[in-house]
Amino acid sequence: MTYSFMSPPNAGRFVLSNATLPAVAVEGYSATAIEGLVHADLIIEDGLVAGIVAPGTAPQELAKSDLRDGMVWPCFADVHTHLDKGHIWPRNNNPDGTFMGALTSVGADRATHWNAEDVRKRMEFSLRSAYAHGTNLIRTHLDSPAPQHLISFDVFGEVRDAWKDKIALQAVALFPMDDMVNETYFAELVATVKRAGALIGGVPKMGPDLTWQLDTLFRAASDNGLDVDLHVDETDDPAAETLRAIAEAVLRNGFTGKVTAGHCCSLARQDDELAKRTVELVAKAGISIISLPMCNMYLQDRYPGRTPRWRGVTLFKELAAAGVQTAVASDNTRDPFYAYGDLDAVEVFREAVRILQLDHPLDTAARVVTTSPADVAGRPDTGRIAVGRPADLVLFSARRWSEFLSRPQSDRVVLRRGKVIDRSLPDYRELDSVLGA
């Protein structure tokens, strides 16, 4: 019996032979890498990776699927998403595609529609897509102005439990930092976040309140053992320097939790010296940076009647070179902040390679949707292929980068605990009941 990558053996113990692996996402195996890719046989046993050996050296008696050099990746981590906003586009779109248009539209949609059933239905839809695409770890921000925080965190808790064997879920309370002056609300929010085992986040803005807001936030996070994940400088305005302010606040407060900053677009608009100083501070403060290339390219530098001249992304390479933990993620899907997207990490990777020029060579690029985001999320047990870990793997026909990056890889096969999953995507019609037909 011969098996192909499309139908690996449904057995307790089998071999995926002649696989091509992104070396950066493999632990405990070394071989000569060509542009970051190595060849190996993977032995799968009882749902776990039981061995990573040189091609042709796995036990001959085992059932074998010859991948003919097709790639095998670990399941993906997508650590900056907005499951609560996902798919509202047909109901409230973005009339001009701008950041302000997005804020206004989402605010109106939230105020009118975001009851528990609506949020749950769209979240589940997004998770089914992400699961089918091969993702097993997601961090989502949840819009948390009162009283939305209570609704969304309740739903999130139920969804996280229901999905725990398929996708590990983390949540961040994305709240209006100006509302911190309302002490009752802020205390209740912190308690909600703590109860949910979630993170606290927000959108710090330049201004006279920034220092107080950041100090109060980090003190509250410290007192309650919370990590912090902020939306930062999502603008083309070089005067936006909240990233620097955040790094200073982390150091000033001696904050020891994990801090993540998403976007950081304006850093790429500042003069080299100023940007360099901020990058150094970010490294010193141990802040992780998530770039959202698809959403940034969509929203940034968009003005009516004018062709964009900037890709919208942060100084990804400079940050990484300074030792900052960096990753990329989906951000929004089919909502006013990004009209498209399906929580497909392969699309995110492909676009990140193009927008951020992670290629030539691609040596370690595969880390940006695997090991790096898993590490940012504090889950170094995921996002890599290693002996003893679950065989949560994505199998591709593509053998090398030019093949991988030129097609959407829609024929990929996803194994969870060594078993092929049903990769059917949910039908958009299923959302008609909440979005209107």
Ligand SMILES: [Zn+2]
């Ligand atoms: Zn975001």
